[in-house]
Amino acid sequence: MTRARKLGVVVALAAAIVALGLGQAALGAAARTHAVTAPRFEVDPMWPKPLPNHWVLGNVIGVGVDSKDHIFIVHRNDTFDARHEIGAAANPPISECCVPAPPVIEFDQAGNVVNAWGGPGHGYDWPSSNHGISLDDKDNVWIGGNGTCPPPGTPGCPAGTIDSFILKFTHDGKFLMEIGTPHETVNSNSTTHFGRVAKISFDVKANEAFIADGYGNKRVAVIDMDNGKIKRFWGAYGHVPSDSNLGPYDPNAPLAQQFRNPVHCAEPTPDGLVYVCDRVNDRIQVFRKSGEFVREKIIKPLTRGDGSVWDIAFSRDPQQKYIFLADGKNERVYVLDRQSLDLLTEFGDGGRQPGEFFAVHSIATDSKGNIYTAETYEGKRIQKFVYKGMSTVDSIQGVVWPKR
Amino acid sequence: MIRRGILFGGTLLSVLASSATAQRAGRGASGRTAPRFEVDLLWPQPMPNRWILGSATGVAVDQSDHVFVVHLTDSFTPRTEIGLATNPVTGECCAPAPNVLEFDPAGTLVGQWGGPGQVSHWPEQNAGLAIDDAGNVWIGGSGGADSRILKLTHDGKLIAEFGTATPVLSGRGAGRSEDTAYAGVSPGRGGRGAGRGRGGRAEVPALPANSNSMDSFGGPAGFSFDAKANEAYVADGYRNHRVAVIDMTTGAIKRYWGAYGGKPNDADTAKYEPGGAFPKQFGAPVMCAKLARDGLLYVCDTQNDRIQVFRKDGSFVKEKTVAPATRGTGSVWDIAFSRDLQQKYVYVADGMNMKVHVLDRQSLDELTSFGDGGRQPGEFYAVHSIATDSKGNIYTVETYEGKRVQKFVYKGLGPIAKKNEGVLWPAAPRTKP
Numbered sequence: 065m066t067r068a069r070k071l072g073v074v075v076a077l078a079a080a081i082v083a084l085g086l087g088q089a090a091l092g093a094a095a096r097t098h099a100v101t102a103p104r105f106e107v108d109p110m111w112p113k114p115l116p117n118h119w120v121l122g123n124v125i126g127v128g129v130d131s132k133d134h135i136f137i138v139h140r141n142d143t144f145d146a147r148h149e150i151g152a153a154a155n156p157p158i159s160e161c162c163v164p165a166p167p168v169i170e171f172d173q174a175g176n177v178v179n180a181w182g183g184p185g186h187g188y189d190w191p192s193s194n195h196g197i198s199l200d201d202k203d204n205v206w207i208g209g210n211g212t213c214p215p216p217g218t219p220g221c222p223a224g225t226i227d228s229f230i231l232k233f234t235h236d237g238k239f240l241m242e243i244g245t246p247h248e249t250v251n252s253n254s255t256t257h258f259g260r261v262a263k264i265s266f267d268v269k270a271n272e273a274f275i276a277d278g279y280g281n282k283r284v285a286v287i288d289m290d291n292g293k294i295k296r297f298w299g300a301y302g303h304v305p306s307d308s309n310l311g312p313y314d315p316n317a318p319l320a321q322q323f324r325n326p327v328h329c330a331e332p333t334p335d336g337l338v339y340v341c342d343r344v345n346d347r348i349q350v351f352r353k354s355g356e357f358v359r360e361k362i363i364k365p366l367t368r369g370d371g372s373v374w375d376i377a378f379s380r381d382p383q384q385k386y387i388f389l390a391d392g393k394n395e396r397v398y399v400l401d402r403q404s405l406d407l408l409t410e411f412g413d414g415g416r417q418p419g420e421f422f423a424v425h426s427i428a429t430d431s432k433g434n435i436y437t438a439e440t441y442e443g444k445r446i447q448k449f450v451y452k453g454m455s456t457v458d459s460i461q462g463v464v465w466p467k468r
Numbered sequence: 469m470i471r472r473g474i475l476f477g478g479t480l481l482s483v484l485a486s487s488a489t490a491q492r493a494g495r496g497a498s499g500r501t502a503p504r505f506e507v508d509l510l511w512p513q514p515m516p517n518r519w520i521l522g523s524a525t526g527v528a529v530d531q532s533d534h535v536f537v538v539h540l541t542d543s544f545t546p547r548t549e550i551g552l553a554t555n556p557v558t559g560e561c562c563a564p565a566p567n568v569l570e571f572d573p574a575g576t577l578v579g580q581w582g583g584p585g586q587v588s589h590w591p592e593q594n595a596g597l598a599i600d601d602a603g604n605v606w607i608g609g610s611g612g613a614d615s616r617i618l619k620l621t622h623d624g625k626l627i628a629e630f631g632t633a634t635p636v637l638s639g640r641g642a643g644r645s646e647d648t649a650y651a652g653v654s655p656g657r658g659g660r661g662a663g664r665g666r667g668g669r670a671e672v673p674a675l676p677a678n679s680n681s682m683d684s685f686g687g688p689a690g691f692s693f694d695a696k697a698n699e700a701y702v703a704d705g706y707r708n709h710r711v712a713v714i715d716m717t718t719g720a721i722k723r724y725w726g727a728y729g730g731k732p733n734d735a736d737t738a739k740y741e742p743g744g745a746f747p748k749q750f751g752a753p754v755m756c757a758k759l760a761r762d763g764l765l766y767v768c769d770t771q772n773d774r775i776q777v778f779r780k781d782g783s784f785v786k787e788k789t790v791a792p793a794t795r796g797t798g799s800v801w802d803i804a805f806s807r808d809l810q811q812k813y814v815y816v817a818d819g820m821n822m823k824v825h826v827l828d829r830q831s832l833d834e835l836t837s838f839g840d841g842g843r844q845p846g847e848f849y850a851v852h853s854i855a856t857d858s859k860g861n862i863y864t865v866e867t868y869e870g871k872r873v874q875k876f877v878y879k880g881l882g883p884i885a886k887k888n889e890g891v892l893w894p895a896a897p898r899t900k901p
Binding site: 112120145147156157160162364366367370372395417419422423442444445463468 | 514520521549556557559791793799819821822840842843844869870871872891
C-alpha cells in the first residue's frame with residue numbers, strides 16, 4: 065500500500081467515524097428500541113396498479129381520501145427530465161415511454177385509476193406549483209399552491225408574485241371557486257389573499273376551512289367554506305404573525321416565537337383542537353379553534369434543512385387516538401398518541417423499494433385505517449400501508465414489508 | 469422445446485405448469501414460447517446503516533449467484549437525500565452506500581467496498597461491472613477522463629489497472645458522449661432543482677475520443693471474457709467507438725474494431741435517424757460487448773438502436789435493430805444471455821423505452837418485452853444494466869433517479885401472450901375453494 069493510499073484510507077475512515085458519531089448523536093434516544101403497543105401497518109407493494117398510457121408521476125405533493133375511500137393525489141406534472149423521463153411526450157417522440165400524468169389522479173380502493181384531471185383551464189388560475197389536495201364533506205376537492213413567479217413560460221404570472229390563492233373543484237374536476245386574490249406578495253396579515261398555501265383541512269360543523277399558509281406566509285388562516293372569506297388567523301403560539309426572516313433553523317437556539325416556512329399542515333379535530341405542522345421548526349403546535357395556543361411537541365429537534373414535521377393524519381377511530389406524522393427529511397412515519405403527543409413507534413427508511421421513502425411529503429388515512437403516503441422530489445410515488453390492527457411492535461420498525 | 473424447458477433450470481413444477489399451459493394455448497398466437505418472469509417485490513433486503521443506492525451503472529453475478537452492483541456514490545442531492553452524510557448532519561437519513569455492493573441470493577447485503585478512498589485511480593464515474601471466471605471484478609468508467617479499467621479481487625483488492633491515465637490526444641471530433649451513467653439534472657422547475665441535482669459533481673471536460681489508441685480506453689463501459697484464450701472483450705466505450713480485445717493478465721490491447729468490423733473513425737460522427745441510413749461507425753457509447761458460448765460477440769451500439777454480432781476475430785456477422793424508432797440515448801443499453809446451454813435468448817435493457825426486450829438469439833427477432841416507466845416494482849426509470857444468474861433469474865439496475873436494483877424471477881417457458889407484457893407482477897394470491 066502506498067503512502068498516499070494509506071492516507072486516503074485514514075482520511076476516509078476518519079470521515080466515516082465522524083459521520084457515524086454525528087449520526088448517532090442525531091439518532092439520540094431513537095437508537096434504543098423497545099416494544100410498544102400501537103397500530104401496525106404493512107406496505108402493499110402492488111398498490112396502486114401500474115398507470116395506463118405510459119403515464120408517470122412527478123413530485124407527488126398531496127394526497128386525500130374521499131367519502132368512498134377513493135384516493136386523490138396531486139403531483140407536479142412539470143417536474144421531469146425531458147431527455148430521460150418523458151421521451152414519449154417529446155415532439156417528435158424520442159421513446160415509447162413516458163408521458164406526464166394529469167396533475168390530479170383518483171384511484172379506487174383496488175388501486176385502479178378511475179379519473180384524472182387538472183391543470184390550467186378557463187375561468188380560474190392554476191397555481192404555478194400545485195400543492196396539497198383535500199376533500200371536504202361534500203367530496204369537493206381543494207388545492208393550494210406554493211409557487212413563485214415567474215416559472216418558465218407560465219402566462220399571467222407577474223415577476224415577484226406568488227401563488228396566493230386556493231382552488232375548489234367538484235369531485236370530478238369542475239371548477240367551483242378561486243379564493244384569494246391571485247399573484248400577490250407575501251403578507252401574513254392579509255385578509256384578502258394567501259401566501260403559498262400548503263394544505264387545506266376542514267371543520268365541517270363550523271363550515272370552516274383551515275389553511276396551512278404556507279410557504280410564503282407564516283400563519284394559520286381560517287376561512288368560510290362557502291364564501292372563502294378569511295375569518296381569523298394567527299402565528300406560532302397564537303401570536304400576531306410576522307414576516308421577518310428568522311434565518312435557518314438552529315437546534316441550539318431558543319424556540320422560535322414565529323412559524324418558519326413552510327407552515328405545512330393545519331388539521332382540526334372534532335374535539336376542538338387544531339394541529340399545525342411547523343415543519344422546519346421540527347414541531348407540532350396545538351391550538352383551540354379560536355387560535356388559542358394549547359401546547360407544542362418537538363419531534364427530532366436535531367433535524368435541519370427541510371425539518372421533521374411535514375404532514376399529519378389522524379387514525380380513523382372515533383377518538384382519533386393516533387397521529388401519523390410524515391417526516392420527509394428522516395424518511396419515517398411516526399405514530400404518536402394524540403392525547404400525550406408521545407412518539408410510540410416509527411416505520412420506514414430511505415430508499416426506492418416498497419415501504420422505503422424519498423421525501424415522504426403527505427399522508428392520509430382511509431375509513432379502514434389504512435395509510436397513504438406521497439413522495440416528492442425524486443420519490444415520485446404514492447404508497448399504501450395496510451392497517452393490521454393493534455399489535456406489539458418495536459419502537460423502531462424499519463421497513464414494514466409483508467411476511468413472505 | 470419442453471425438454472429444453474427442463475434443462476433451463478426452472479422448478480419441475482413451474483416447467484410442468486408452463487408446458488401444460490403452452491400445450492393448451494397452442495403455444496400462443498405466434499406459436500412461439502419465451503421465458504417468463506415475475507418481479508420479486510421484496511428483493512433485495514433493505515440495506516443497513518441507512519445506506520441508499522445512487523445511480524446504478526453496473527450489475528453482474530458471480531459463480532455462487534451473488535449479485536454485484538456498482539453505483540455512483542456522488543449522484544445524490546445533499547440537501548434532500550443524504551442528510552446523514554453532510555456536515556453538519558441535517559437528518560437521520562440517509563448515507564451513500566459504498567460503491568460496490570454484494571448481495572447474496574436472498575438479497576442480503578454481504579459485502580461492500582470500493583471508491584477512491586480505498587482504491588487509487590478509482591474512476592471518476594464507475595460504470596460497467598463484470599466478473600470473470602476466476603471471480604475477479606472488472607470496473608470501467610463513464611467519466612469524461614476515465615480511460616482505465618480496474619481489475620480487482622472479489623473483495624475489492626486491486627490486481628491491475630489497464631490503460632494509461634492520459635491518452636495520446638490524437639483523436640478528433642466526438643467530444644463528450646451521451647452520459648448514460650448520470651444525467652439526472654431535470655431542467656424542470658426553474659432552477660429550484662430540489663432533489664434533482666447532480667450531487668455537486670463538477671463538470672469535467674471530456675477527453676476526445678481516441679478509438680485507435682493501443683494504450684488507453686475511452687470510457688470503458690462493459691466487459692466479457694474468453695477464459696480459454698485469456699482475453700477480455702471491452703465495450704469501448706462512452707467516448708470511443710470500438711470493441712477492444714485485451715489480454716486478461718497484462719491488459720495489452722491485442723485487436724480492436726469498429727462497426728461492421730472496420731477501422732473506427734472518430735471523425736465520422738454521422739448520427740442515426742429513425743428511418744435513415746445506418747451509420748458506418750458505432751455511436752458513443754458502445755455499452756456492451758458480450759461473448760456467447762458459441763464464440764459470437766454481441767455489441768450494444770446504444771445510440772444507433774442496434775446490436776452488431778461479430779466473430780472473435782472481429783469479422784462482422786450481422787446486425788439487428790431494436791425499437792428502431794428510438795431517439796435520444798437509444799434503445800440498446802446492455803444485454804444478458806439466458807442461462808440454458810444454447811443461450812437461446814438475449815435480454816436487452818432499454819433505458820430509453822423503460823423496458824427489457826426478449827430476443828431469440830439465433831434470429832435476433834424480438835419475441836416479447838416487459839416493463840414500463842415508473843417507480844413501482846417491475847417498473848423502470850433508465851434501466852441501465854442487466855445480468856442473469858444460474859437459475860435463469862434476471863437482475864436489472866437503474867441509473868439517473870431510478871437508483872434501484874431489481875430481480876425478475878424466472879418462471880419457465882410459456883406461450884407469448886403479448887408483444888409487450890407490461891409490468892410483471894406476481895399473480896394476486898388466490899383464495900382456496
